[in-house]
Amino acid sequence: MQPIEKEYADIPGTTVFDAEQSRKGYGINMFCMSLLKDANRKAFKADEAGYLKKYKLSPEQTDAILKREWNRLLELGGNIYFTSKLGATDGLSFQQLAAKMTGCTQQEYADMMLAGGRSPNGARTKSEWKK
Amino acid sequence: MAKIIAGVATSHVPAIGAALDNGKTQEPYWQRVFSGYEESKKWIAEVKPDVCIVVFNDHATAFSMDIVPTFALGCASEFIPADEGWGPRPVPVVHGHPELAAHIAQSVILDEFDLTIVNNMEVDHGLTVPLSLMFGQPAEWPCKIIPLAVNVVLFPPPTGKRCFDLGAAIRRAVDSYPEDLKVVIFGTGGMSHQISGPRAGLINSDFDKAFLDGMSNDPQKLVKLQHVEYMREAGAEGIEMVMWLVMRGALDEHVHERYRFYTVPASNTAVGHLILENEGLANAAE
Numbered sequence: 001m002q003p004i005e006k007e008y009a010d011i012p013g014t015t016v017f018d019a020e021q022s023r024k025g026y027g028i029n030m031f032c033m034s035l036l037k038d039a040n041r042k043a044f045k046a047d048e049a050g051y052l053k054k055y056k057l058s059p060e061q062t063d064a065i066l067k068r069e070w071n072r073l074l075e076l077g078g079n080i081y082f083t084s085k086l087g088a089t090d091g092l093s094f095q096q097l098a099a100k101m102t103g104c105t106q107q108e109y110a111d112m113m114l115a116g117g118r119s120p121n122g123a124r125t126k127s128e129w130k131k
Numbered sequence: 132m133a134k135i136i137a138g139v140a141t142s143h144v145p146a147i148g149a150a151l152d153n154g155k156t157q158e159p160y161w162q163r164v165f166s167g168y169e170e171s172k173k174w175i176a177e178v179k180p181d182v183c184i185v186v187f188n189d190h191a192t193a194f195s196m197d198i199v200p201t202f203a204l205g206c207a208s209e210f211i212p213a214d215e216g217w218g219p220r221p222v223p224v225v226h227g228h229p230e231l232a233a234h235i236a237q238s239v240i241l242d243e244f245d246l247t248i249v250n251n252m253e254v255d256h257g258l259t260v261p262l263s264l265m266f267g268q269p270a271e272w273p274c275k276i277i278p279l280a281v282n283v284v285l286f287p288p289p290t291g292k293r294c295f296d297l298g299a300a301i302r303r304a305v306d307s308y309p310e311d312l313k314v315v316i317f318g319t320g321g322m323s324h325q326i327s328g329p330r331a332g333l334i335n336s337d338f339d340k341a342f343l344d345g346m347s348n349d350p351q352k353l354v355k356l357q358h359v360e361y362m363r364e365a366g367a368e369g370i371e372m373v374m375w376l377v378m379r380g381a382l383d384e385h386v387h388e389r390y391r392f393y394t395v396p397a398s399n400t401a402v403g404h405l406i407l408e409n410e411g412l413a414n415a416a417e
Contacts, residue, residue: 007359008286013330014367018286026196033195036216071328080327080368081191081284088216094145095398098331109332113396117323117334124363129330 012129017079025077027056028065032082041089070101133231133308135301135316136412137178137389138378139171140346140405141264143187143319145256146398148220151263164402167392168264174390174406175265180315182228182275184235184301185258186377187319188283190215192255199285200247202297205254205278206232213253222259222268228275231308235277238304244297254278261319264404283320283371291376292354298380305381318378320371322393323364324400333366334401339393342372346405347388350379383409 008016015021022029031052034040044051052062064072065086073083080097087097099109112118122128150161192213194200210225236248258278266273279301282288289297298316305314322339325331342365345353353376361370390406 008362011330011359011363011367013328014325014362015328016286016362016367017284022196022285029191029196033191036192036214038214041216074328079191079284082196084326085191085216093149093398094326098326098399101327102329102331112332113334113399116336116395117401118325118330118332120333120335120338120364123330123333 010125012123012126015074017074021077022079023077025061025079028061028073028076028078029082031055031057031065032078032085035085035089044089070097133305133310133312133314134411135305135314135381136180136409137315138382138386138405138407139175139261139265139315139317140375140378140403140407141261141317141319142321142397142400142402142404143257143260144397144400144402145215145260147402148256148260148263149217151268152221163394164397167394167402167404170390171265171392171404171406172267175315178315178412179313180274181312182231182277182314183317184277184279184314184381185261185317185319186279186281186374187257187261187317188371188374189280190255190257191284193249193252193280194282199282200249200280201282201289202244203247203249203252203280204232204236205249205252205280206236207250207252210252210254210258210276210278212259213255215255220256220259222263223271225254225258225262225272225276225278228277231275231305231310231312232277234308235301235304238307239297239300242300242303244300249280252278252280257319261317279377281374281377283373287358288370288373290358291356291373294373294376295350295354295380298377298382301377302381316378316381318375320374321365321369322372322401322403323366323369325366326368326399328367330367332399334395335365335369336393336395336401338364339401339403343391343393343403343405346375346379347386347391347407350376353379379407382407385410
């Protein structure tokens with residue numbers, strides 16, 4: 001059997017949520033999913049570390065959740081549509097979350113979007129992204 | 132007989148729903164987006180479809196990581212708008228068409244498309260934002276809705292070709308349904324956007340405009356696009372555009388482009404919108 005070729009691994013600044021990531025991040029994503037219920041949002045906010053004990057999370061994953069390290073959460077198997085529920089629990093919109101993941105202030109990010117967004121030029125491959 | 136008369140493509144950005152629900156439509160930022168749908172609202176009020184099949188994706192709302200169906204057809208009589216973490220959108224309950232949905236499910240499965248059948252599903256902004264854009268804020272949605280959820284969250288989504296071919300199978304299924312029904316099919320999501328990671332904010336208007344052209348005139352070119360090209364060129368989440376190809380596959384080979392709208396941005400996303408009419412409807416209107 002041939003290994004699966006991940007052509008998309010060369011897209012910079014991007015963690016593609018594939019089967020391998022989904023396997024690693026099941027605990028993160030199911031924890032985030034629980035935050036769809038208001039009662040769970042309140043319980044989590046009342047005792048974050050205690051709430052997380054109900055889920056199968058590695059120490060790194062628990063740490064990334066508690067510190068709200070949004071990019072690390074994606075690297076550790078989180079998916080944006082799940083981690084955004086943690087963002088929503090903190091009162092963050094998708095755009096506010098995106099700003100945090102790009103290292104911009106919200107105003108800088110909103111200005112970039114109003115000016116037409118991030119150009120694909122220089123953002124297609126890892127080699128051109130670093131320049 | 133039932134008949135698919137037209138296709139609607141539109142983005143389904145959640146912030147559009149929030150702007151509408153919070154009365155921000157007159158703000159210049161949002162006015163620019165909503166003004167692009169004024170013609171479309173008039174069009175669909177005149178066309179008065181009996182049923183809309185809405186191809187959309189669930190955003191970790193109805194489907195968690197426990198079960199991830201590639202294609203899931205909503206066969207229920209109603210679908211409740213979901214709480215996505217900010218509270219449920221204040222929009223009407225979505226009423227299904229269980230008889231037509233069951234007919235489509237049976238037809239396309241025997242046509243070798245192995246759909247998942249869903250009899251209980253809450254629906255998120257992926258479904259309700261397109262309805263709001265096309266129908267405004269009525270007390271009840273003016274037609275029955277059949278949701279078709281496509282997995283674009285867990286890579287890989289179905290290929291563009293598979294989506295297009297499923298659309299063609301849905302067309303055959305609708306054509307063989309005995310009741311006289313006017314059906315419009317929606318393909319939703321996109322256009323270029325990335326909301327995850329350090330590359331978030333990516334927009335590629337050249338890609339998007341070529342995609343709009345292809346939807347209208349040369350869908351076979353779009354069918355050949357590979358996943359990696361969508362993600363590299365149009366952002367990781369731009370891959371949602373494969374869902375537009377289900378809609379396109381359900382239309383005639385040659386269509387009349389009735390309307391087109393494109394604007395950047397709505398929140399993180401390029402907003403694209405098309406109305407494509409099958410020949411029968413285009414001729415009837417002349």
